[in-house]
Amino acid sequence: MSRDWTVREYRKTDRVALEGFTCTPPRKYHRTQKRYVYWDGREWEYQAQSLLKAPQLWPGESRVVAVDDTSGAIVGAALWRTRGDPSEVFMPALGVALTHRQQGVAGALIEGVTEFAGVNALSAGAPAVSVTGFVRATNLDMITALERMRFVAVDDQDLPDGHVAYSRDFYVA
Numbered sequence: 808m809s810r811d812w813t814v815r816e817y818r819k820t821d822r823v824a825l826e827g828f829t830c831t832p833p834r835k836y837h838r839t840q841k842r843y844v845y846w847d848g849r850e851w852e853y854q855a856q857s858l859l860k861a862p863q864l865w866p867g868e869s870r871v872v873a874v875d876d877t878s879g880a881i882v883g884a885a886l887w888r889t890r891g892d893p894s895e896v897f898m899p900a901l902g903v904a905l906t907h908r909q910q911g912v913a914g915a916l917i918e919g920v921t922e923f924a925g926v927n928a929l930s931a932g933a934p935a936v937s938v939t940g941f942v943r944a945t946n947l948d949m950i951t952a953l954e955r956m957r958f959v960a961v962d963d964q965d966l967p968d969g970h971v972a973y974s975r976d977f978y979v980a
């Protein structure tokens with residue numbers, strides 16, 4: 808299947824397209840439980856979406872987006888950041904629109920993160936980047952995507968409860 812989307816760095820002019828980005832169905836009101844419930848109980852999908860759509864980036868943060876070639880809509884996004892050391896990259900969130908899953912968008916976004924973070928690290932004299940993400944232990948879609956990209960589970964002292972850290976080193980020079 809030919810790709811009809813392109814991965815690139817987020818631009819300020821993407822703001823409106825980012826507002827329209829959705830990677831999960833809306834929450835539904837559960838009449839018996841009298842509360843809003845998440846689709847299939849996958850609350851991480853909603854957390855990823857709100858992190859990715861945050862209108863403002865903090866210092867050290869960047870976004871990579873997958874854009875539909877025809878409509879210009881954002882169909883996937885990844886957020887990455889460095890703190891001080893440009894070779895230590897953390898990826899707080901990655902999400903793909905339901906319409907564009909199972910096409911390799913997640914893999915391409917991860918490649919995009921390593922590419923742009925790699926350029927950043929290289930310009931600061933670092934020949935490699937280590938990319939790390941925390942993922943819910945029950946989020947098998949994301950774990951599969953990371954393992955396919957040859958990320959491995961690692962120990963991390965900042966790991967929140969119920970999460971697993973996945974990491975991979977990439978050489979850029």
Ligand SMILES: CC(C)(COP(=O)(O)OP(=O)(O)OC[C@H]1O[C@@H](n2cnc3c(N)ncnc32)[C@H](O)[C@@H]1OP(=O)(O)O)[C@@H](O)C(=O)NCCC(=O)NCCS
Pocket residue numbers: 808830851852855856899900901902903904907908909910911912913914915942946948949950951952
């Ligand atoms: C996790 C997530 C990002 C994966 O996105 P995705 O784009 O569907 O992932 P990929 O397309 O790269 O891989 C998924 C499948 O597509 C297959 N695939 C990859 N490239 C393909 C291609 N070119 N053509 C057809 N299938 C392909 C893969 O083999 C994989 O199949 P498998 O899961 O059966 O092994 C997505 O499910 C998502 O957005 N989840 C919600 C947000 C989230 O949980 N984020 C993580 C926490 S921040």
